[in-house]
Amino acid sequence: MPTVLLTLAFIVIGAKLAGALVEWLGQPAVLGELAVGILLGNLALFGGPDLHGVRQGEAFTVLAELGAILLLFQVGLESTLREMLAVGGRAFLVACVGVITPMLLGFGVGELMRPGESWMLHAFLGAMLSATSVGITARVLGDLGAVKTKAARIILGAAVIDDVLGLVILAVVSGVIATAATGSSLSVLAVAVICLKAVAFLAGAVLIGGFLSPRLFLGARVVKAQGVIQALSLSFCFALSYLAVWAGLAPIVGAFAAGLVLEEVHFKEQVERGERPLHESLVPLTGLLVPVFFVRMGMLVNIPSFLRVEILGFALLLTAAAILGKWACAVAAPRGVSGLTIGLGMMPRGEVGLIFAAIGAQLMLGGRAVVDTGTYAAAVFMVVSTTLATPPALAWAIRRAARAVPDP
Amino acid sequence: MPTVLLTLAFIVIGAKLAGALVEWLGQPAVLGELAVGILLGNLALFGGPDLHGVRQGEAFTVLAELGAILLLFQVGLESTLREMLAVGGRAFLVACVGVITPMLLGFGVGELMRPGESWMLHAFLGAMLSATSVGITARVLGDLGAVKTKAARIILGAAVIDDVLGLVILAVVSGVIATAATGSSLSVLAVAVICLKAVAFLAGAVLIGGFLSPRLFLGARVVKAQGVIQALSLSFCFALSYLAVWAGLAPIVGAFAAGLVLEEVHFKEQVERGERPLHESLVPLTGLLVPVFFVRMGMLVNIPSFLRVEILGFALLLTAAAILGKWACAVAAPRGVSGLTIGLGMMPRGEVGLIFAAIGAQLMLGGRAVVDTGTYAAAVFMVVSTTLATPPALAWAIRRAARAVPDP
Numbered sequence: 001m002p003t004v005l006l007t008l009a010f011i012v013i014g015a016k017l018a019g020a021l022v023e024w025l026g027q028p029a030v031l032g033e034l035a036v037g038i039l040l041g042n043l044a045l046f047g048g049p050d051l052h053g054v055r056q057g058e059a060f061t062v063l064a065e066l067g068a069i070l071l072l073f074q075v076g077l078e079s080t081l082r083e084m085l086a087v088g089g090r091a092f093l094v095a096c097v098g099v100i101t102p103m104l105l106g107f108g109v110g111e112l113m114r115p116g117e118s119w120m121l122h123a124f125l126g127a128m129l130s131a132t133s134v135g136i137t138a139r140v141l142g143d144l145g146a147v148k149t150k151a152a153r154i155i156l157g158a159a160v161i162d163d164v165l166g167l168v169i170l171a172v173v174s175g176v177i178a179t180a181a182t183g184s185s186l187s188v189l190a191v192a193v194i195c196l197k198a199v200a201f202l203a204g205a206v207l208i209g210g211f212l213s214p215r216l217f218l219g220a221r222v223v224k225a226q227g228v229i230q231a232l233s234l235s236f237c238f239a240l241s242y243l244a245v246w247a248g249l250a251p252i253v254g255a256f257a258a259g260l261v262l263e264e265v266h267f268k269e270q271v272e273r274g275e276r277p278l279h280e281s282l283v284p285l286t287g288l289l290v291p292v293f294f295v296r297m298g299m300l301v302n303i304p305s306f307l308r309v310e311i312l313g314f315a316l317l318l319t320a321a322a323i324l325g326k327w328a329c330a331v332a333a334p335r336g337v338s339g340l341t342i343g344l345g346m347m348p349r350g351e352v353g354l355i356f357a358a359i360g361a362q363l364m365l366g367g368r369a370v371v372d373t374g375t376y377a378a379a380v381f382m383v384v385s386t387t388l389a390t391p392p393a394l395a396w397a398i399r400r401a402a403r404a405v406p407d408p
Numbered sequence: 409m410p411t412v413l414l415t416l417a418f419i420v421i422g423a424k425l426a427g428a429l430v431e432w433l434g435q436p437a438v439l440g441e442l443a444v445g446i447l448l449g450n451l452a453l454f455g456g457p458d459l460h461g462v463r464q465g466e467a468f469t470v471l472a473e474l475g476a477i478l479l480l481f482q483v484g485l486e487s488t489l490r491e492m493l494a495v496g497g498r499a500f501l502v503a504c505v506g507v508i509t510p511m512l513l514g515f516g517v518g519e520l521m522r523p524g525e526s527w528m529l530h531a532f533l534g535a536m537l538s539a540t541s542v543g544i545t546a547r548v549l550g551d552l553g554a555v556k557t558k559a560a561r562i563i564l565g566a567a568v569i570d571d572v573l574g575l576v577i578l579a580v581v582s583g584v585i586a587t588a589a590t591g592s593s594l595s596v597l598a599v600a601v602i603c604l605k606a607v608a609f610l611a612g613a614v615l616i617g618g619f620l621s622p623r624l625f626l627g628a629r630v631v632k633a634q635g636v637i638q639a640l641s642l643s644f645c646f647a648l649s650y651l652a653v654w655a656g657l658a659p660i661v662g663a664f665a666a667g668l669v670l671e672e673v674h675f676k677e678q679v680e681r682g683e684r685p686l687h688e689s690l691v692p693l694t695g696l697l698v699p700v701f702f703v704r705m706g707m708l709v710n711i712p713s714f715l716r717v718e719i720l721g722f723a724l725l726l727t728a729a730a731i732l733g734k735w736a737c738a739v740a741a742p743r744g745v746s747g748l749t750i751g752l753g754m755m756p757r758g759e760v761g762l763i764f765a766a767i768g769a770q771l772m773l774g775g776r777a778v779v780d781t782g783t784y785a786a787a788v789f790m791v792v793s794t795t796l797a798t799p800p801a802l803a804w805a806i807r808r809a810a811r812a813v814p815d816p
Contacts, residue, residue, distance in 0.1 A: 002653045004470050005477075009646035012639050020633035029633075062412055062467035069413075225428035225437075227695055231420050234696060238417035245410045281692040287635055288642060288693060 004059050015291035028143035031391040033291045037298015055299045064296040067289030072252040073237045074282050075138045076259020078147040091157030093332040098346045099165045102129035102325025109321045113314050120177050124370050127173045129322045131166040133350025134159035140394045151337045155345035164198045201247035209261040311374045315381035322382045338401035348390040353383040412467050423699035436551035439799040441699050445706015463707045472704040475697030480660040481645045482690050483546045484667020486555040499565030501740040506754045507573045510537035510733025517729045521722050528585050532778050535581045537730045539574040541758025542567035548802045559745045563753035572606045609655035617669040719782045723789035730790045746809035756798040761791040
């Protein structure tokens with residue numbers, strides 16, 4: 001507990017000041033929070049304490065996760081389900097391009113840099129590049145007030161679909177490798193169950209959530225106490241996040257779905273009674289917890305293990321494949337929407353890429369780990385580069401698009 | 409993480425609905441939250457899951473502690489340091505009565521129910537009854553909008569002093585017992601260091617905090633970003649909570665001190681710029697986290713271990729000593745302030761009493777634990793009774809006093 005208090009005391013004000021500084025330099029505030037995290041995570045280089053244990057602490061992790069959940073809930077609230085479904089087909093197209101191209105490019109990098117290894121290892125490398133981590137993008141869109149643009153909706157929708165596709169790909173590739181290693185047959189049933197759960201969650205959130213939530217909130221009006229709607233909304237967000245985890249998806253996908261399903265009209269009566277609207281009462285919560293998430297993400301960057309000369313070539317090629325693979329999403333942008341914004345918005349990998357890499361480190365093929373320490377270090381390089389490059393690049397693209405075609 | 413999400417989903421809405429229900433019955437909302445906790449903690453009695461592990465989980469504990477810290481910070485913000493110092497002498501008197509009387513009564517209960525045991529064991533029993541847990545009282549005062557009354561200030565000030573006195577008493581009594589058990593001499597120096605740290609913290613918070621914080625907040629005005637003052641205030645609260653723990657005090661004492669030291673005048677410029685005042689932006693945070701604290705406190709009540717017939721006599725006597733000992737504080741109430749309110753406000757023990765009991769269970773004297781399992785169960789009974797009796801009794805006393813003498 002004392003450690004958590006001290007960490008929070010530093011993070012809350014440090015992140016705010018760093019955010020204000022980078023905003024003054026024309027960058028999104030999130031970049032400052034990542035920088036604070038990198039600094040805290042590498043204090044040992046300057047003779048300071050090693051905070052790796054703090055980063056891994058359960059309480060700190062949960063606070064950071066709650067920050068990400070509340071952020072995506074807040075972003076979800078800014079769109080309606082109808083608006084998202086209107087761009088659904090396009091988002092699906094973007095997600096497919098953003099999964100297939102990085103897989104192919106990653107496979108190619110594997111063939112080039114790890115010749116003679118099994119094609120399955122190369123496929124895993126490709127799969128590792130396919131996941132999008134939407135936290136950074138959502139935050140940049142929020143920092144720049146661009147959440148309500150059509151480009152933002154396409155990116156956010158594609159990121160949700162991407163999470164489902166990534167889950168399925170991981171299951172299939174890992175299944176194929178495990179099958180080859182043990183000689184057992186690939187369990188098509190197991191993969192089908194994974195797909196079904198994910199699709200059931202999304203369909204359930206959309207159909208039942210959209211049907212049930214207006215009735216639920218109508219019923220809650222009977223309780224006249226202050227803050228009932230806020231409490232119900234938060235519970236709804238946490239419950240859907242939990243269900244997303246149950247379905248094998250990221251909790252933030254559930255939080256985003258919760259935000260989409262809830263609409264301001266449910267809270268009209270409360271606002272008329274003088275209560276604060278929901279999105280406003282979320283601000284103090286996200287103000288405290290969201291920086292914890294991004295500072296913690298920054299602490300991921302362990303500078304010595306990240307700058308390893310012997311893997312630099314491999315790391316750079318992998319990163320190029322990761323970036324170009326997601327930029328390809330630009331071709332799927334509809335007329336009048338900035339392809340550049342979409343390509344850059346899909347770019348960050350965040351911790352999702354590392355989860356893939358960690359699973360690969362556990363998988364054995366021909367007596368060796370599918371993801372060896374060199375590949376793991378290259379994956380970390382790829383994750384860190386795409387994450388840190390996104391805020392400035394995406395901010396530039398959004399401002400450029402706003403100047404060219406004022407997006408409603 | 410999934411468990412935390414599911415727990416939060418239940419707690420947030422369950423606590424709000426139960427709070428609304430008991431408020432409709434004329435009781436403070438906190439009683440409903442405690443009831444939800446008791447229900448959740450005893451689901452196993454009705455064939456449900458045993459949530460004891462959830463209660464002890466690090467993340468859940470930290471979220472609850474943060475709730476208590478933010479609550480006391482919020483309560484501290486409603487008073488100024490000057491106002492607290494004005495009732496300082498009286499609060500000291502109340503604290504002394506509220507420590508000495510329960511100690512004497514507890515000692516007497518020991519002599520009566522555990523005859524033939526060492527006087528040191530009886531003294532420990534007395535010490536166990538001396539601590540006040542101010543969370544419940546602070547919350548009831550808040551629920552009833554009575555934080556700014558003179559009675560509230562005296563109770564809150566006395567509770568802070570009580571925490572220091574309790575710390576010293578625990579150190580002395582444990583030191584005497586350890587000395588008797590091992591034959592070493594009582595380390596007067598160690599006890600002196602404990603006292604000095606606690607007093608240094610309080611003096612430091614008052615003097616340096618009062619001198620430094622206006623300058624700090626004046627400096628922060630240079631940073632024009634939204635929410636800087638909120639971030640700085642929260643950091644200040646977490647930092648003082650951390651320092652309180654360093655000084656051996658409860659973190660909530662630090663949070664309360666932080667609230668006292670900060671004054672609305674520091675935020676005047678921000679409010680004029682259209683930002684929300686600090687106490688308003690705390691509401692969503694406390695709305696989420698404070699119920700977690702009280703629900704968790706309710707989960708403490710394990711009904712089977714709590715209702716043990718064989719210790720019922722001892723438990724009832726101990727509880728009577730605990731209650732009467734704190735009611736005695738009423739005699740120290742100044743003219744025009746309800747002694748009943750002060751006596752009842754000092755009554756709850758919360759987890760502080762259990763921390764004492766747990767330390768006693770570790771202390772050995774003559775080959776036996778100072779607090780055996782029977783005594784521990786009686787202590788739990790005492791803590792639960794005083795905690796649950798406080799909200800309705802205190803609410804009644806506050807309303808009664810408001811009718812008799814309208815307190816400004």
